[in-house]
Amino acid sequence: MEMSNLKELFLAELSDMHSAERQLIEALPKLARQAGSPQLKRALEQHLRVTEGQLERLDRIFDSLGEKPKRKKCKGMEGLIGEGSEMVREATDEAVRDAAIIAGAQKVEHYEIAAYGTLRTYAETLGDSANGKLLDQSLEEEKEADVKLSEIAESAVNVEAASPA
Amino acid sequence: MEMSNLKELFLAELSDMHSAERQLIEALPKLARQAGSPQLKRALEQHLRVTEGQLERLDRIFDSLGEKPKRKKCKGMEGLIGEGSEMVREATDEAVRDAAIIAGAQKVEHYEIAAYGTLRTYAETLGDSANGKLLDQSLEEEKEADVKLSEIAESAVNVEAASPA
Numbered sequence: 435m436e437m438s439n440l441k442e443l444f445l446a447e448l449s450d451m452h453s454a455e456r457q458l459i460e461a462l463p464k465l466a467r468q469a470g471s472p473q474l475k476r477a478l479e480q481h482l483r484v485t486e487g488q489l490e491r492l493d494r495i496f497d498s499l500g501e502k503p504k505r506k507k508c509k510g511m512e513g514l515i516g517e518g519s520e521m522v523r524e525a526t527d528e529a530v531r532d533a534a535i536i537a538g539a540q541k542v543e544h545y546e547i548a549a550y551g552t553l554r555t556y557a558e559t560l561g562d563s564a565n566g567k568l569l570d571q572s573l574e575e576e577k578e579a580d581v582k583l584s585e586i587a588e589s590a591v592n593v594e595a596a597s598p599a
Numbered sequence: 600m601e602m603s604n605l606k607e608l609f610l611a612e613l614s615d616m617h618s619a620e621r622q623l624i625e626a627l628p629k630l631a632r633q634a635g636s637p638q639l640k641r642a643l644e645q646h647l648r649v650t651e652g653q654l655e656r657l658d659r660i661f662d663s664l665g666e667k668p669k670r671k672k673c674k675g676m677e678g679l680i681g682e683g684s685e686m687v688r689e690a691t692d693e694a695v696r697d698a699a700i701i702a703g704a705q706k707v708e709h710y711e712i713a714a715y716g717t718l719r720t721y722a723e724t725l726g727d728s729a730n731g732k733l734l735d736q737s738l739e740e741e742k743e744a745d746v747k748l749s750e751i752a753e754s755a756v757n758v759e760a761a762s763p764a
Contacts, residue, residue, distance in 0.1 A: 438691045440760040443698055446686060509685070510706055513678020520674070521611060526603045533608055537717045541675055544709035551749075552702045559757040584716075592724040595605040 452503035454511035470528035529594035617668035619676035635693035694759035
């Protein structure tokens with residue numbers, strides 16, 4: 435699939451993100467089940483709903499452009515989810531497992547912060563301010579989710595993980 | 600490899616980052632060769648030197664802990680590099696290729712921002728402020744690299760990519 439202008443790159447990165455969000459929607463319920471801290475569990479369940487909204491937003495953007503997402507798996511998200519699951523599996527203590535879940539989730543959030551930042555800038559450069567605004571909403575949601583995870587880690591989880599029961 | 604406390608998770612995440620930096624040191628020269636914009640080429644070459652310094656910093660941290668990094672490939676970075684290379688390969692216009700290089704590099708920077716942020720917090724929670732400081736230096740370098748890439752994209756590359764020659 436060749437790309438000779440920014441619009442085509444925009445569509446390729448949008449498709450990539452569409453696949454990334456779909457993978458995340460599959461992964462988040464599993465992570466929420468594995469979380470020990472009720473606060474972390476709630477944050478992951480809430481982020482699942484936010485993620486579903488972001489996927490719908492991407493569908494609206496594709497509709498507005500008269501395009502469909504390519505069915506190509508996002509390798510970046512695949513690697514992040516694979517790495518995170520492995521770390522979580524290897525944690526034998528509950529607080530350590532929670533810390534590993536947060537570490538993996540923050541890598542995912544940052545992937546999305548980079549991707550949505552890029553997509554928003556592409557939309558603006560292409561003069562598509564309506565879609566630029568939608569992408570900016572998703573970007574802000576990802577930043578909030580990242581801050582919330584840091585708070586949960588620093589307020590309790592890491593300290594418990596440092597001195598497990 | 601089981602992890603039952605934060606120290607073990609810290610070591611596992613340090614090993615992961617050690618592999619990530621090594622993969623990046625292999626990938627950056629190739630990206631710099633593919634870049635068309637002299638400004639982007641310079642930024643990538645400069646970031647290669649910064650990355651080499653970050654790998655040395657990780658080696659110093661392992662030494663200080665009397666440990667060695669595990670020889671396990673970081674899947675997150677592997678996915679990010681794979682995805683980025685594919686996007687770059689599919690770009691047939693020089694400015695579009697530069698935009699794709701920047702998009703991929705910013706995903707990598709954000710991976711490292713998340714990982715170094717987590718590692719620094721773990722070091723601090725473990726009362727290891729010397730290594731916390733080293734990790735904070737790498738974190739700040741990654742944030743600077745990300746800002747610089749945004750500037751290059753927004754000042755020239757994206758606009759050229761939007762209206763290729």
